[in-house]
Amino acid sequence: MATYERRRYLFMTTDPVHVGTGGYRLGRVDLSIVREPGTRVPKIPGTSLHGAARAYSARIYESPACAGQGTNQEGRSGHCGRDDCPICYTFGYLSRKTDQEDSTVGYSGVVNVFDARVLLFPVYSMAGPVWVSTVDIMQDAGFKVTNVPSNWNVGTALLTWERNDALNLGWLMVEIAGKVLVTASQEWSKDERWKQVQDKIVLVQPALFSQVVNSNLEVRTSVAIDPERGAAEDKALYTYEALPRATFLTCEVVLDDYRDGFPKDDGKNPLQGKKKWEGPLDVLDAGLRMIEWLGVGGMGTRGFGRLAVVGQTISNVWPDEEGQKNEQQHGTS
Incomplete structure (x- = not known):
């Protein structure tokens, strides 16, 4: 070895x-x-x-x-x-x-x-669930991204499928700048979980990626339970993401x-x-x-x-x- x-x-x-x-x-x-x-x-x-x-x-x-x-x-x-x-x-x-x-x-x-870095982040859209990333993140992870325009605005996105209308990423609406092809390495491309998302990828500019991710994190609410009453304790509510x-x-x-x-x-x-x-x-x-x-x-x-x-x-x-x-x-x- x-x-x-x-x-x-x-x-x-x-x-x-x-x-x-x-x-x-x-x-x-x-x-x-x-x-x-x-x-x-x-x-x-x-x-x-x-x-x-x-x-x-x-x-x-x-x-x-x-x-x-x-x-x-x-x-x-x-x-x-x-x-x-x-x-x-x-x-x-x-x-x-x-x-x-x-x-x-x-x-x-x-x-x-x-550290494990976020590669593809799931977001709800009008086209159903999509996975958001950036060109740099995908390439750094070993993926091949082709047909990327030389210049595209921060407020636009690249898709791995054909679409002309604007697309919402949660609450944020973006225009479409074109279609790209994202190719995974042979070690990952045959996995069914990758096949399910490879045609639903949205690539945005790095300046927008953090905003999209942090706006769509899962947030839950919990509360402590009073064992004597079996009900929520007063002022014991808290949230976590x-x-x-x-x-x-x-x-x-x-x-x-x-x-x-x-x-x-x-x-x-x-x-x-x-x-x-x-x-x-x-x-x-x-x-x-x-x-x-x-x-x-x-x-x-x-x-x-x-x-x-x-x-x-x-x-x-x-x-x-x-x-x-x-x-x-x-x-x-």
């Missing part, structure tokens, strides 16, 4: 996703979600994905103490830190030495998980296997009958795919947080001695 490798994931939210900022604020809602500082476009932080992937892969491996700084087999605080533990090897660990109470040993993890269902996001992960000593399967681990982990990226992949079942972020018990991996991951291995990149494909598990 290559020491350095980059994989790109395409996610789709199957539930609303709320990754909060950690406090209340005055404004549109009480509990807001994390946003990019410059564009104010919502995102899912890499820290949230990393923590969820570690916790879920630890469950798969039947080593819950390795999900966080729990209690190891010797009854001491910290991760197990064993040489044959794929969880600690992949995500790093901090553990006390067995012979010294105040001495700790640790290693950094070998996988880097970056979330990325809506069917939002597409892209995320990159990078393998930096500086230790080059991933524990090999000795036939005695809890993965018998399951897909074997050949390297750290397999451990991370198993955890990320469990998010489709167990979710990420807050409000998980209220039906929030699930993300599904769309298609296959796109993998680029570090260039070899001749400077040629070795392209690999990794199927779904």
Whole structure:
């Protein structure tokens, strides 16, 4: 396996996703979600994905103490830190030495998980649900966009289907500047979820994208219940926002296997009958795919947080001695 490798994931939210900022604020809602500082476009932080992937892969491996700084087999605080533990090897660990109470040993993890950025945002329109993005965002994610006009106004949009009349994006009305073709990579183009949206894409200018997204986030209202009366408590009403269902996001992960000593399967681990982990990226992949079942972020018990991996991951291995990149494909598990 290559020491350095980059994989790109395409996610789709199957539930609303709320990754909060950690406090209340005055404004549109009480509990807001994390946003990019410059564009104010919502995102899912890499820290949230990393923590969820570690916790879920630890469950798969039947080593819950390795999900966080729990209690190891010797009854001491910290991760197990064993040489044959794929969880600690992949995500790093901090553990006390067995012979010294105040001495700790640790290693950094070998996988880097970056923020998941919004790629296609669902919005209601007169033509039904459409997915809004920008040319730059689509191209940065590896999509090919053709027939883009050299000059088109901020208040206009490009569509992937034929239409002459103006189109509303929520409350905002935009004129049509032309038709474009958006082509996905072969790893993603065969997935049914992509096929459902590829002819319903609206591309707007970056100056308009943030406004469209933030105006169409899902906002819900909750209230605390008085257990004695079974009714709403006075002054306990609060609101929170979330990325809506069917939002597409892209995320990159990078393998930096500086230790080059991933524990090999000795036939005695809890993965018998399951897909074997050949390297750290397999451990991370198993955890990320469990998010489709167990979710990420807050409000998980209220039906929030699930993300599904769309298609296959796109993998680029570090260039070899001749400077040629070795392209690999990794199927779904």
